[in-house]
Amino acid sequence: MKAFKEKSSIQQIITILILVSTASLYAQAPSQIFEMGNAHYAEGRYQEAIDTYRKILDSDLESAGLYYNLANAHYKLNNVAPSIYYYEKAKLLDPTDNEINNNAQFAQKMKIDGITPLPESIFKKWHSSILNFLTIDGWAYTTVFFVFLFVVLFVSYYFVSQSATKRILFLSFTVSLIIAGISLMFAYNAFAKAEKDNPAIVFAIESQVKSEPNLRSTDAFTLHEGTKVMILDTVKNWNQIRIADGKTGWIQAADVKKL
Numbered sequence: 717m718k719a720f721k722e723k724s725s726i727q728q729i730i731t732i733l734i735l736v737s738t739a740s741l742y743a744q745a746p747s748q749i750f751e752m753g754n755a756h757y758a759e760g761r762y763q764e765a766i767d768t769y770r771k772i773l774d775s776d777l778e779s780a781g782l783y784y785n786l787a788n789a790h791y792k793l794n795n796v797a798p799s800i801y802y803y804e805k806a807k808l809l810d811p812t813d814n815e816i817n818n819n820a821q822f823a824q825k826m827k828i829d830g831i832t833p834l835p836e837s838i839f840k841k842w843h844s845s846i847l848n849f850l851t852i853d854g855w856a857y858t859t860v861f862f863v864f865l866f867v868v869l870f871v872s873y874y875f876v877s878q879s880a881t882k883r884i885l886f887l888s889f890t891v892s893l894i895i896a897g898i899s900l901m902f903a904y905n906a907f908a909k910a911e912k913d914n915p916a917i918v919f920a921i922e923s924q925v926k927s928e929p930n931l932r933s934t935d936a937f938t939l940h941e942g943t944k945v946m947i948l949d950t951v952k953n954w955n956q957i958r959i960a961d962g963k964t965g966w967i968q969a970a971d972v973k974k975l
Contacts (some may be wrong), residue, residue, distance in 0.1 A: 780810035823956035828940040855903035862896035925965035936965035
């Protein structure tokens with residue numbers, strides 16, 4: 717019995733060591749897989765890079781860098797819809813990255829559809845540019861930071877006796893409070909916009925947009941791969957969409973991929 721117990725203890729120790737090692741490998745796996753994908757990309761093996769990057773996505777992990785590299789690999793293979801799709805995904809996570817935005821513009825040139833957006837007022841353009849300057853989380857963190865700064869400055873104001881310093885602190889915590897309020901407003905607007913918008917990319921090489929959600933209805937217009945649309949409604953396997961010039965219609969759900 718003693719020998720059996722000793723063997724059992726050894727087996728338990730080995731099992732624990734294997735589990736710890738496995739957990740460590742899993743913890744390192746995403747970064748290792750990412751580097752492996754980068755190596756494939758550097759060697760010009762773009763499809764292998766795509767397959768490698770997708771392993772990370774399959775584990776429910778994402779990042780702007782991952783989407784950006786995926787988009788670059790698809791761009792090298794002239795995969796119009798996937799490259800535009802993943803650049804858009806990267807922009808959602810990091811809207812201020814210049815490399816992502818520049819490469820996304822190059823990918824847009826591969827599209828067939830030339831759609832002229834509806835004109836916007838100067839105020840709306842200004843508001844959109846500021847709103848898109850940060851992500852929802854970015855605006856939220858900015859709000860928290862300036863609220864914290866306001867509290868620190870406000871408390872410091874009551875512990876300082878010098879009038880000149882008190883004036884500076886008063887001005888500083890007032891400005892901090894104003895910036896916090898503005899940041900909160902943009903955070904709310906960004907969240908409301910994200911809740912309202914439902915963008916998607918056309919993945920079908922060519923898709924006939926219908927006037928009604930059935931194949932027997934008349935054709936409204938034709939879209940090609942890579943075009944960005946807004947999904948307004950869904951009926952069974954059909955999505956009602958709006959494109960940048962304001963036209964609306966119904967497209968088969970299988971022809972688009974939601975962002």
